[in-house]
Amino acid sequence: MIFDDLRAIQSQYGYLPGEQLEAMSKRTQIPLYRIHGVADFYPHFHLKPPPKVSLRVCSDMSCHLRGAPALETGLKHRFQAMSASDVSIGVCSCLGQCDGAPAISINDHIYRGATPAQAEALVLTALGGSDLPHLPSQPNTTALASDPYPGAERYGALRRVIQTRDWDGVIAQLKASGLPGLGGAGFVTGMKWELVRKAPGPEKYVVCNADESEPGTIKDRFILENLPNLVIEGMILAGLVTGAHKGFLYIRHEYQAQEHILQSEIDRCYAEGLLGSGILGTDLVFELEIFVSPGGYICGEESALIEAIEGKRAEPRNKPPFPVISGVFNKPTALNNVETFANVPQILMNGVDWYKAQGQGGAAGLKFVGVSGDVRNPGIFEIPMGLPMSEVIYHHAGGIVDGKALKAFAPSGPSSGYLPASMVDVRLDFKSLAAAGSMLGSGAIVVCAEGRCMLDMALNAVTFFRNESCGKCVPCRMGSQKMVDILTGWTHGKGSRADMELIDELTDALKLTSICGLGQFAHAPLSSVLQHFRPEIEAHILQKQCPEGVCPMREERVL
Numbered sequence: 001m002i003f004d005d006l007r008a009i010q011s012q013y014g015y016l017p018g019e020q021l022e023a024m025s026k027r028t029q030i031p032l033y034r035i036h037g038v039a040d041f042y043p044h045f046h047l048k049p050p051p052k053v054s055l056r057v058c059s060d061m062s063c064h065l066r067g068a069p070a071l072e073t074g075l076k077h078r079f080q081a082m083s084a085s086d087v088s089i090g091v092c093s094c095l096g097q098c099d100g101a102p103a104i105s106i107n108d109h110i111y112r113g114a115t116p117a118q119a120e121a122l123v124l125t126a127l128g129g130s131d132l133p134h135l136p137s138q139p140n141t142t143a144l145a146s147d148p149y150p151g152a153e154r155y156g157a158l159r160r161v162i163q164t165r166d167w168d169g170v171i172a173q174l175k176a177s178g179l180p181g182l183g184g185a186g187f188v189t190g191m192k193w194e195l196v197r198k199a200p201g202p203e204k205y206v207v208c209n210a211d212e213s214e215p216g217t218i219k220d221r222f223i224l225e226n227l228p229n230l231v232i233e234g235m236i237l238a239g240l241v242t243g244a245h246k247g248f249l250y251i252r253h254e255y256q257a258q259e260h261i262l263q264s265e266i267d268r269c270y271a272e273g274l275l276g277s278g279i280l281g282t283d284l285v286f287e288l289e290i291f292v293s294p295g296g297y298i299c300g301e302e303s304a305l306i307e308a309i310e311g312k313r314a315e316p317r318n319k320p321p322f323p324v325i326s327g328v329f330n331k332p333t334a335l336n337n338v339e340t341f342a343n344v345p346q347i348l349m350n351g352v353d354w355y356k357a358q359g360q361g362g363a364a365g366l367k368f369v370g371v372s373g374d375v376r377n378p379g380i381f382e383i384p385m386g387l388p389m390s391e392v393i394y395h396h397a398g399g400i401v402d403g404k405a406l407k408a409f410a411p412s413g414p415s416s417g418y419l420p421a422s423m424v425d426v427r428l429d430f431k432s433l434a435a436a437g438s439m440l441g442s443g444a445i446v447v448c449a450e451g452r453c454m455l456d457m458a459l460n461a462v463t464f465f466r467n468e469s470c471g472k473c474v475p476c477r478m479g480s481q482k483m484v485d486i487l488t489g490w491t492h493g494k495g496s497r498a499d500m501e502l503i504d505e506l507t508d509a510l511k512l513t514s515i516c517g518l519g520q521f522a523h524a525p526l527s528s529v530l531q532h533f534r535p536e537i538e539a540h541i542l543q544k545q546c547p548e549g550v551c552p553m554r555e556e557r558v559l
């Protein structure tokens with residue numbers, strides 16, 4: 001596998017020396033241009049020697065709200081006298097620790113709630129050649145309604161289904177529950193599994209998408225840590241029901257602690273005969289392995305993820321065909337989110353009526369949401385689907401910091417755009433949020449207090465999409481950059497009315513011609529603030545003023 005070889009070289013040399021790539025090409029018979037194409041695509045691989053210490057401050061929404069810009073500026077100032085080959089200070093995209101913002105990464109070790117003093121001490125530790133400490137995991141201490149096995153034997157749903165072998169019955173139950181995919185798009189899981197089951201051919205795959213890289217999205221991290229057995233049980237059930245004999249659990253490389261938890265659980269399953277050939281003494285087979293993502297938000301898009309599993313650049317495929325027909329190695333593939341798989345044993349153990357009764361206001365099931373930004377108690381919460389947003393923000397997350405008023409919230413990171421405080425009673429479910437002009441997405445609630453500038457927040461979110469665009473299609477690659485340029489100009493008092501027309505054209509081009517959801521939703525943060533906070537945005541363009549006093553306004557336009 002190309003990534004294993006690249007990782008082995010990088011771990012030996014600290015980067016990927018040209019002669020080592022040539023030797024790898026000869027050894028593996030993989031053309032050098034392909035190896036380069038792959039190594040060059042993923043930010044995790046270095047083609048040049050990296051500095052001794054590379055510190056990256058997460059610059060995305062939740063960290064932006066919790067002091068990341070000042071932290072980065074302060075650290076740059078502190079280490080400016082050091083040579084670039086010793087210390088490099090810069091920014092990175094969301095590290096999956098949005099509830100512990102600001103998050104930083106130092107030589108691939110991740111830390112939460114970083115202060116300037118702690119960050120400085122860690123840099124000096126790394127410079128001195130000492131080992132960096134590991135981020136301690138934070139085990140959950142409250143009982144979870146999503147756990148169908150509190151104090152009882154686990155994998156009960158799997159044991160039952162193996163006895164009856166009623167695979168169609170499982171699909172019928174999932175369809176009756178209406179379990180939507182919980183990775184964002186909401187496609188009905190029972191239908192997805194049925195399509196793969198009915199697809200012809202003996203070779204099929206199951207994939208769990210644990211890439212979770214959109215700013216604010218942290219709920220899968222919690223599920224992987226606290227309910228890993230449910231995710232694995234859901235994947236084995238998917239394999240047996242669809243006829244797939246092999247599964248990949250695709251996890252972002254920053255989730256090392258969760259990877260270890262999952263690997264221990266997988267090892268236990270093999271030892272107990274729940275995985276492998278001859279599951280529980282039958283002729284049933286399902287092999288499961290963890291695939292560590294080489295990096296990047298785009299890897300979470302299902303077809304890009306599949307390309308990565310195949311050892312290629314994670315560039316989304318044109319669809320159709322969808323993965324249910326042509327997925328991993330062009331074979332039918334049941335690909336679901338972590339939380340979707342975790343729901344399957346719950347439904348099979350507790351029944352469809354129980355599942356439906358967990359929701360509120362006409363919605364079904366339980367939902368894990370992450371809340372970050374300007375709240376007193378950021379974290380991951382298990383809530384009934386359909387709970388009003390106000391309950392989540394004021395009850396679960398403890399309300400707004402420093403007794404401030406709520407100004408806006410993103411129901412699901414940058415893709416969902418921002419809604420104003422007046423809409424805080426919206427229910428958290430697919431239908432209600434779509435009706436509000438937003439989306440439930442991955443349940444990544446990011447909260448903005450009074451005093452935040454919504455142009456600054458829109459620029460931050462669009463910049464994330466610009467940074468993470470894979471560049472495969474021109475409208476997304478160029479359009480997201482153009483949008484960042486225009487918004488940056490507005491924050492510097494360089495806007496004009498004519499920009500609005502250009503923004504409308506860009507928005508249409510991105511929505512209509514981008515291959516994947518990243519490009520299609522890149523306009524959402526800006527469109528939403530133009531809809532809900534127009535006077536505030538226009539003040540920047542027409543009066544050259546930032547009403548909240550956040551934007552630089554008089555400085556030179558930065559392109």
Ligand SMILES: Cc1cc2nc3c(=O)[nH]c(=O)nc-3n(C[C@H](O)[C@H](O)[C@H](O)COP(=O)(O)O)c2cc1C
Nearest residue numbers: 181182183209211212300301302336337340517518
């Ligand atoms: C740019 C982009 C990133 C995505 N990232 C994730 C992700 O990290 N996790 C995830 O489950 N789905 C992600 N998705 C959605 C997946 O493409 C896919 O719809 C989902 O994994 C299917 O699982 P589900 O049906 O259980 O929701 C992403 C989509 C896009 C366009």
Ligand code: SF4
Nearest residue numbers: 471472473476516519
């Ligand atoms: S829309 Fe953007 S991220 Fe998606 S395939 Fe095109 S360039 Fe890549």
Ligand code: FES
Nearest residue numbers: 058063094095098
């Ligand atoms: S860790 Fe910074 S936004 Fe997620």
